[in-house]
Amino acid sequence: MRLPGPRGHMSSALVSALRLPPPPQPALLVSGGTREAWQDDDLQLSLWICYELRMRGFDDVATGWEDHPALAQFHAALETRWETALRSLTEVTSPVALSDEGLSELRGHHAFWQPRREMRSVLRDIQGDAYGTRSERTHSVLFTVTLRDLDPFSGVDEMPAPTLALANALSLFGLHRRLVGALVGFLTAVDTIGGDPFAQLLPVQCPPEDVRLGFTACHELHARLTQHVHASLQAGRTSLRCRRPPVSSRVNVGC
Template identity: 30%
Template sequence: MPSHARPVRRPAARGPLSAHVLAVLEGAHGPAPQIPRSPDPDDLHLALHLCYELHYGGLPGVPDDLEWDPHLIAFRRVLERWFEADLFDRVGPPVPSQDVRAALPELIRHDDGPSLSSWMVEHGTLTAMREFVVHRSSYQLKEADPHSFAIPRLPRAAKAGLVSIQAGEYGVEHPDHVMHSELFARTMRDLGLDDRPNAYLDQLPATTLANGNLVSMFGLNRRWRGALVGHLSVFEMTSVEPMGRYSAALERMGASPVARRFYDVHVMADAVHEVVAVEEMAGPLADEEPELAGDILFGARAVIASEGAFAQHLLDAFAEGRSSLLEPVAA
């Protein structure tokens, strides 16, 4: 039986929040639990991830009409408010700003977070690389989809810039029109990993789930459309060198060109996309809707902080000789 034909089992709950969402998905509509003053990040981000998955490919055995279940949406909004408050504590709330074109490169230039790609190309093992790919699978297997929610929500010029970037992500620039998400699935298969969506959900820690939840929260809430544009801009502006390093690391490890293709394609595509992101998307959005300039930069700060926490988590685990996942990946 091919891997995509095998059902993915439901994840185990990590606390009262995720247990409640799982219960609703199974047809039980009991009262929502109170959010603790300091909720367990693993519990909160698994609960949010499950809510958000209903807006993508869905979850096995869950009816499609639960996507807009009023009880679940209300609970998701409570979880999002906590997530937003945590982001405000870490990177500050949106503040008025006008010069987005100048500010975005400055934010990236002053980012002093750890470089996971540099460590991987110099010291990484195949085991570490496989773990990294498992972490990234929660986003890369649906790459571009969260950002596409912004298409109907942007004014003309910014919309055109976003669509230009998204067309490349969905394979228009590839000779065989292969989507980047499918290239990532091929990387997974070539490394002996399961490419089914959510196959590794029980193994993904909060730092990984938070990365995916960040872009989903921005994408699924129109009020965060500016933050979503800032998020995508940072993705495109910081992709070329790291993707090249990951490809080089895989080559050093003896991986095939199939495993490296996902990273090689991004080196080529994102060299163009990083210019489009600022000059044809973020900049025009700030011109057309100046009140969103602060949100654009908030989204940029948020993804820089979230990616930094993710990289630090993996590097700490690798330095201590332990798995960066909740459970190691089978060899």
């Protein structure tokens, strides 16, 4: 899998930097967006790239970036902004009853972000040991290996910010042991929006407020995604982003 096309200043600087060997002091800065975090394409894509580099990697990233301190600091700053936004969410958006065309498009979004059925056994291990003896790093590695063993996400260039937001919420909750309750809540909410059932994985030890964080995030972000799909189709356009033009070695003269 190759790096996706950038969508703003942050993701452009990130993609450009990752394609070259890291300099002594990489300039990767988190800038404040003008849109809410869940619909900020630049933020969501930058965060998604950081997660994917950590979990599966990209074919065109130069050696030396995966564990680079500057990238880790950049990623942590993105996560802080995203977690703050998730904690401020409340369930105020009603999902839209979509037409057959809308449901067909929604399935494309779901295929990108929803946890796969194959994740069930490892997620049970993660949640069952949430308050056990595993370290934060071991917990993170277990979640990472789970995703790495699955087929890599495809079509990221077609996915809008609301879809990336759901994928990034799942990664944030899954990669941090302190947020395992939010992971449980998120996966429990997947049951109610037509995904594979994960509710039976709910461990009683999880603090209710943590579970509520993940449950609310999944429900609210998904409701906003359905509204995005509906509004796009009502406007006569697809809810997906435009496909990237194919790379060609030919030089076209004239039109």
